[in-house]
Amino acid sequence: MSKGRQLELEWSEHQGRNCLRVRGWTKTEIRELGGLAAAEFSQRLVVLPSELLESGVELGTVPAIAGRFEADEDSVCFLPRFPFLDGMGYSLLVGAATEDKGVNSREVWNLQRPTLEFAPATDVVAIYPSGNQIPVNQLKLYVHFSNPMSEGCVARAVQVRRADNNELLQGVFLTMEPELWDLKRRRLTLLLDPGRIKRGLVPNAEEGYPLIEGVPVIVTIATDFRDAAGRPLRASVERRYEIGPLVRAKVNPADWRCDSPAAGTTGQLTVEFNRPHDHALLQHSLWIYDAAGLALAGRGSVGSAERSWRFWPELPWAGGQHQVVIDPNLEDLAGNSLLRVFDRDIMKLEDAPNNVQQFALDFSCAPSPKPAHLGQKLSS
Amino acid sequence: MTERNVATAVSKYGLEVGKPGIKSVGPLAFGPEGILFVGDNAGAAIFAIDVGDADVGNDHREIKIENLATPLAAYLGCSRDDVLIRDMAVHPSSQNVYLAVMRSSGEAAIPVLIKVGADGNISDVSLEGVPFSQTLIEDAASEDDPRLVSRDQLRTVTVTDMCYVDGLLLVAGTSNEEFSSTLRRIPFPFTGKTLTNSLEIFHVSHGRYETAAPIRTFVPFANNTSLLASYTCTPVVQFSLSNLQAGTHVMGKTVAELGAHNRPLDIVSYVSGGEEYLLISNANHPLTKISCKELDQQGPLTEPDRSLDERRDGPLSPTVGPPRQELPHPGVRRLANLNGSHVLMLQEEEAGEIHLRSYDVATL
Numbered sequence: 001m002s003k004g005r006q007l008e009l010e011w012s013e014h015q016g017r018n019c020l021r022v023r024g025w026t027k028t029e030i031r032e033l034g035g036l037a038a039a040e041f042s043q044r045l046v047v048l049p050s051e052l053l054e055s056g057v058e059l060g061t062v063p064a065i066a067g068r069f070e071a072d073e074d075s076v077c078f079l080p081r082f083p084f085l086d087g088m089g090y091s092l093l094v095g096a097a098t099e100d101k102g103v104n105s106r107e108v109w110n111l112q113r114p115t116l117e118f119a120p121a122t123d124v125v126a127i128y129p130s131g132n133q134i135p136v137n138q139l140k141l142y143v144h145f146s147n148p149m150s151e152g153c154v155a156r157a158v159q160v161r162r163a164d165n166n167e168l169l170q171g172v173f174l175t176m177e178p179e180l181w182d183l184k185r186r187r188l189t190l191l192l193d194p195g196r197i198k199r200g201l202v203p204n205a206e207e208g209y210p211l212i213e214g215v216p217v218i219v220t221i222a223t224d225f226r227d228a229a230g231r232p233l234r235a236s237v238e239r240r241y242e243i244g245p246l247v248r249a250k251v252n253p254a255d256w257r258c259d260s261p262a263a264g265t266t267g268q269l270t271v272e273f274n275r276p277h278d279h280a281l282l283q284h285s286l287w288i289y290d291a292a293g294l295a296l297a298g299r300g301s302v303g304s305a306e307r308s309w310r311f312w313p314e315l316p317w318a319g320g321q322h323q324v325v326i327d328p329n330l331e332d333l334a335g336n337s338l339l340r341v342f343d344r345d346i347m348k349l350e351d352a353p354n355n356v357q358q359f360a361l362d363f364s365c366a367p368s369p370k371p372a373h374l375g376q377k378l379s380s
Numbered sequence: 381m382t383e384r385n386v387a388t389a390v391s392k393y394g395l396e397v398g399k400p401g402i403k404s405v406g407p408l409a410f411g412p413e414g415i416l417f418v419g420d421n422a423g424a425a426i427f428a429i430d431v432g433d434a435d436v437g438n439d440h441r442e443i444k445i446e447n448l449a450t451p452l453a454a455y456l457g458c459s460r461d462d463v464l465i466r467d468m469a470v471h472p473s474s475q476n477v478y479l480a481v482m483r484s485s486g487e488a489a490i491p492v493l494i495k496v497g498a499d500g501n502i503s504d505v506s507l508e509g510v511p512f513s514q515t516l517i518e519d520a521a522s523e524d525d526p527r528l529v530s531r532d533q534l535r536t537v538t539v540t541d542m543c544y545v546d547g548l549l550l551v552a553g554t555s556n557e558e559f560s561s562t563l564r565r566i567p568f569p570f571t572g573k574t575l576t577n578s579l580e581i582f583h584v585s586h587g588r589y590e591t592a593a594p595i596r597t598f599v600p601f602a603n604n605t606s607l608l609a610s611y612t613c614t615p616v617v618q619f620s621l622s623n624l625q626a627g628t629h630v631m632g633k634t635v636a637e638l639g640a641h642n643r644p645l646d647i648v649s650y651v652s653g654g655e656e657y658l659l660i661s662n663a664n665h666p667l668t669k670i671s672c673k674e675l676d677q678q679g680p681l682t683e684p685d686r687s688l689d690e691r692r693d694g695p696l697s698p699t700v701g702p703p704r705q706e707l708p709h710p711g712v713r714r715l716a717n718l719n720g721s722h723v724l725m726l727q728e729e730e731a732g733e734i735h736l737r738s739y740d741v742a743t744l
Contacts, residue, residue, distance in 0.1 A: 052454055062454035063502050080457050082483055082490055139559060150486035171641055174612060178406060178421055180556040182534040189556040195613035200589040203640035228486035280557045335559045343591040
């Protein structure tokens with residue numbers, strides 16, 4: 001160790017990776033360091049997060065930051081295996097070749113990584129269901145963000161309060177670890193605690209449903225979320241829902257209405273549901289097929305409050321029979337699908353599961369606008 | 381790793397030497413000959429990596445690392461809060477402990493596989509120039525599916541647990557869309573073909589309500605003939621592995637329910653005094669011990685059970701199911717069988733204070 005000389009630490013780049021460059025060594029030191037094998041460096045130089053040193057951790061009990069040192073003519077460079085983190089402080093500990101390795105024999109030099117400050121730039125762009133009322137056994141909420149997000153914020157950033165007295169409702173959502181995101185981390189799926197929704201389970205018996213029929217709630221998405229760059233949201237978002245009765249029946253396309261368009265036009269086909277369905281599943285659960293069983297080219301769209309689905313063909317409708325083919329896994333807001341009731345009462349015959357692969361609604365395009373023929377076809 | 385070992389891994393298991401493009405590390409499970417399966421939820425993939433660990437294990441080895449986040453933060457050059465331990469697995473022969481760690485989150489997140497050696501020494505598994513193969517967790521509609529209203533690939537399956545049994549990697553996952561119970565069975569070496577089972581169960585208590593739910597965590601036991609699975613909504617269910625035919629619905633036997641405000645976190649099996657036991661760790665309930673013998677004798681909980689109605693005034697302690705014992709080990713997040721004589725626990729006693737401790741099975 002050389003008394004009195006000042007080391008200069010700076011952030012630098014080495015072969016495209018960030019590194020910590022240290023100058024100010026005496027000629028003797030740089031000659032010594034330049035002659036060290038890679039493993040010997042760790043006897044002389046150690047880099048650690050400054051906050052660990054400040055917390056009083058015993059040096060002998062923790063490893064140094066993974067990485068390697070390289071010495072050149074007048075400096076030593078530390079190349080971490082994992083990049084330095086912005087906003088963190090790092091400390092270089094310099095031990096003398098002839099002294100013990102105890103902390104007292106080391107010089108400590110500190111350098112802070114700059115903190116990159118960005119103004120918040122991310123918004124909640126949608127919350128589904130988009131309608132005003134959800135059933136008391138609502139199963140899922142979807143929150144869409146304008147940018148990719150960081151994980152781990154749900155517990156502190158999502159709240160549900162009673163709209164009448166502002167009381168916070170506890171234990172509404174199932175804690176998921178890991179959280180349920182799409183691959184781009186822009187859509188979050190929140191599951192309302194299924195143990196509290198399913199009849200016969202202890203959580204349902206102890207706590208009842210997460211929501212209360214007739215008591216409107218306010219769902220708040222707070223700015224405490226962090227986007228992938230670590231920024232909070234630009235603004236918190238609130239959504240009010242009225243809480244309606246239980247929905248506990250299979251999704252039944254026979255209860256839907258189909259306004260079919262006139263042949264020879266490119267008018268839209270509208271399928272109106274008897275109740276709202278799951279927004280995410282509606283993105284890929286319905287399509288139109290012609291009489292030969294071929295998928296029509298066109299564009300689908302989910303209607304207001306997820307109560308309908310619309311289709312615009314690329315080419316004018318041909319006359320005659322068509323089908324809306326429905327994925328049997330399509331769910332309503334309470335998780336009931338075409339196949340089964342979410343929690344099936346095995347004593348109720350009408351709730352027996354369907355065992356069919358494909359559901360379809362027939363409709364025909366007439367030469368002039370008139371109500372569509374509607375029928376349900378189930379094929380095994 | 382020696383060249384011979386690499387050649388074995390490459391030829392026998394179809395691995396290729398290269399850089400696995402892992403975007404995140406999640407559930408871990410060891411397969412044959414020390415091949416580590418790594419669930420990558422951000423990349424919708426599962427990787428098989430030959431970690432090349434030739435250390436020799438010791439049946440009586442113990443581990444105790446208090447405040448594990450501190451040495452990990454030092455090694456990774458980050459704050460302790462930026463050390464996010466996702467899972468833990470023990471190498472079957474070396475008994476080195478492997479941790480799936482995400483360093484930081486968001487854009488700054490880096491997936492790391494940490495190895496904790498017999499002496500507590502911390503290192504990481506190089507993710508460059510390693511023998512590996514991968515399979516995709518298929519669920520998203522294909523991009524040319526004409527039904528897609530939006531071209532965005534929003535549909536995913538989040539893997540919550542994995543286990544390797546007799547040439548099959550069993551994978552439990554939760555869809556971010558429909559609420560289903562699907563246990564994937566992926567043959568290894570990866571051939572691209574995934575067999576799936578839809579698992580169907582009766583839930584406990586009133587014996588009237590049939591329902592399916594995603595499996596959260598599971599463990600094979602009784603020489604891999606049975607599977608004990610715990611669900612997101614707390615029931616614990618036993619399946620016979622021989623019944624798991626691809627594509628069929630399987631009726632499981634609900635054997636226990638762990639109560640409200642609780643999530644099952646991990647399950648491990650171990651043998652003590654010649655008897656096999658299962659430990660279930662929970663988010664909000666104590667560590668639970670169940671005897672496999674008593675589990676076998678337990679009939680399915682499908683009969684009407686009025687106990688819930690009768691006890692409405694008092695606390696509804698979840699006593700349905702086989703006898704079970706609550707153990708005093710607090711905050712157990714992950715479990716692993718270390719070496720037959722010890723069970724390894726990742727314990728979070730206070731928020732952020734994570735300890736890695738082994739316990740002699742005779743003391744459990």
